[in-house]
Amino acid sequence: MSVWGARLVPVLHQAWRRSLQVRVVTITLLASSLLVGGFAYLIADKITNILLENAEADVQDRLNSGAAYAAKQLGFYHKPEEAQFQETVDGTVNYLAGGDPQQATGVVVALIADNADGVVQPRTAPAVDDFGSLISPELRATVAGGEVASQISTGRLGETDTKYLAYGSPVPTQFGQVELYYLVSLTRQDATAADARATVVGTGIALVVLLGLLAALVTRLVVTPVRVAARTAQRLSAGLLDQRMAVNGEDDLALLAEAFNQMATNLQRQILRLEEMSRLQRRFTSDVSHELRTPLTTVRMAADLIFAERDGFDPAVARSAELLQTELDRFEELLTDLLEVSRFDAGFAALDAEPTDLVPVVHRVVGRLACLAERVGVTVELDLPSGPVIAEVDPRRVERVLRNLVGNAVEHGEGRPVRITVGVDETAVAVTVRDHGLGLKPGEEKLIFNRFWRADPSRARQTGGTGLGLSISLEDARLHRGWLEAWGAPGQGAQFRLTLPARAGDRLTSSPLRLVPADARLPCGGPREGGLLAIGQGSAGVLAVGPAPDGRAEARP
Incomplete structure (x- = not known):
């Protein structure tokens, strides 16, 4: 495929997918081309057959009358050796050819006597060189056997090769049988058929083009208001609420x-x-x-x-x-x-980002919640990198997010350990908070960030929360252009993941830590460990989260 072809194919494919008008016009052109082409072939074939049938009927009439005339002229001779027999043959052929042997009538008449070969010379009018090559042996044998036969062939009747129709008929005489042949040129019929085919094809092409234009016009009348409606809807969705469509007429x-x-x-x-x-x-x-x-x-x-x-x-x-x-x-x-x-x-919240080590932030959060953890009997475990974890964040807001996550995990941990993990890569930092409490029911991971929402309103509240902590934490994560996501399963606890870009303002594409815990028990028939998809609320609304091949959690809006 050429370079232009390689460039044209995607353009045509895109136009086909995006334009209803292109699809309708293309389908109309293809269907009409097939239909018109079929009709054109049938009509051209019919015209050709009619012309050939007329030519055959004309030759048959001339052959029948010529055979009768030749039989009458040659019936007076008992032997081909009689005097003036050859002159009679010549005169008969000339008469059947039109009277004047020099006049071109488009018909070649030949009289041959196979049973008197060498005595009666074959005679053609007008004269044709090598007449035997113009008649096939099969046709000659059939006529010599006493039957009328025909063939369509191509040969040199004059100065050029010509398509012709050959008819042969036996002519009975007193000394045996001679054969009379008529060779009629089909040049005029071929020219007429070619003109008819050209006319039919030209008419068909014009009809297909008109049908394409008509389809384009009709689809334009229908598609244009739809396109206007789509553009108006886009403007409305962009906040231009005063946009309206023009109303023309009273139709649909x-x-x-x-x-x-x-x-x-x-x-x-x-x-x-x-x-x-x-x-x-x-x-x-x-x-x-x-x-x-x-x-x-x-x-x-x-x-x-x-x-x-x-x-x-x-x-x-x-x-x-x-x-x-x-x-x-x-x-x-x-x-x-x-x-x-x-x-x-x-919209008055502002981000005061600065390079911050998240490890001391985590330690401060754990220290402030140590009394609560001791009171409810929960052990807080830390899994931190050996070195600093630096990111351009607002330390006050990050500390508030972690305080809400760790506080909720401690409160709902049912006395089991809470684990805090910090991860970092080239583009992002992440903190996960894992508890082993009652967990979340299916669908609650999308509701848990709503204001004043609680998974169990009847549960005794040790910390006296307001129901706004996770909602504020989500807004803090969004202000950093980060993600705050939740995973949970009944009886398996829950895990929250905060992912922030390492440089303020960067766009996140993945997280250093996985959202689904490694110790999570997947349901029977579900995917193997590491293949579960969880739904969580992030900076782009609902995110589908699953592990990347390297074990990291990969987020896809």
């Missing part, structure tokens, strides 16, 4: 345009209403959070005084002071989380 396409415009209007109205409600909700959350700060500060001061003097109270009042202090801590944490959520919703 106009009805489609009106329905599309009505849908766009309703969508615009609903989106504006939802945006307004979302704006009011964000403003309400922000205002309430700020307004509650002042009374909370006053209540906090009074509660701190009461909590400091609780040893002098009776046991019931002392317990109430402790509960008040605990609930105020939870209330203050909730306000802090609501303020953070409002900043994310308003």
Whole structure:
């Protein structure tokens, strides 16, 4: 295949896949070409057969009358050696050929006497050299046997090779039998058939082209509004909510345009209403959070005084002071989380990235949660690289994400060890937090990052969480252009993976650590270890995650 052909094939394939008009016109041209070509072949063949049949009928009539005339002229002779017999043969042939032996009529007449060979000279009019080569031995033998026969052959009747029709008939005489042959040129019939074929082919090509143009015009009338609707829908999806289609006429396409415009209007109205409600909700959350700060500060001061003097109270009042202090801590944490959520919703969250070693960050998180882990009987295990793990991240936000992940793992670990693993490669760093608690039911890994969602609302909450921790952690990961994903199975615990680019702003393509734990038990009939696909929420929404050939987890949006 040439270079141009190699370049043209992908272009044609792309046009075929993307253009409905190209497909319709191409199919119309192919179908019409086959149909018109078939009809053209049948018509041309029919015309050729008619011309040949007419030529054969004409030659047969002339042969029958010529045979009768020759039999009458030669019937007076008892022997071919009689005087003037050859002159009679010559005169008969000339008469049957048209009277004038020099006049070209397109017909060659020959009279041969095989049983008197050497006595009667073969005679042709007009004269033809080597007449014997123009008649096949089979035709000559059939005519000599007393039957009328014919053949179509090509030979030199004049100065050029000519396609001709040869007919032979026996002529009975008193001394035996002679053979009369008519050779008729088919040049005129061939020319007529060629003209008919050219006319049919030209008409067919013109018809195919007209059908292609008609198909292109019809499909354009249909496809153009669809393309306009697609472009308008793309603009609507890009946020240009005032885009509408032009309505022309009252046909089905106009009805489609009106329905599309009505849908766009309703969508615009609903989106504006939802945006307004979302704006009011964000403003309400922000205002309430700020307004509650002042009374909370006053209540906090009074509660701190009461909590400091609780040893002098009776046991019931002392317990109430402790509960008040605990609930105020939870209330203050909730306000802090609501303020953070409002900043994310308003788009005011900013990333303060700097080169940071994640190993000390992990140690700080574990140290701050050591009391909680000791209280619930959970051991925290660390699997850290021997050297530093440097990445351009916001250390405050990364520490908050890890604190939420480790805190949840400790709380839901059911007294079993929690393992924290840190991995790094050339483009990314990752931290996994593995617990062996109740785990997640199928589908919950897509809901766990929703605000205020809990896998088990009836479970006793040791840490008094607000239900916003994982949601805020997900936003922190997205702010880094990273991933925060979850895996879990009933009875096998859960594992969360935080993957961040090593350089701020880079795009992630894989993670140094696998999402599915190596000790996970796969369901019967499922893929072998290392082949499970898990679903998790990441920076691009829902991600399908599975291990790469080198053992790393590979993410595919």
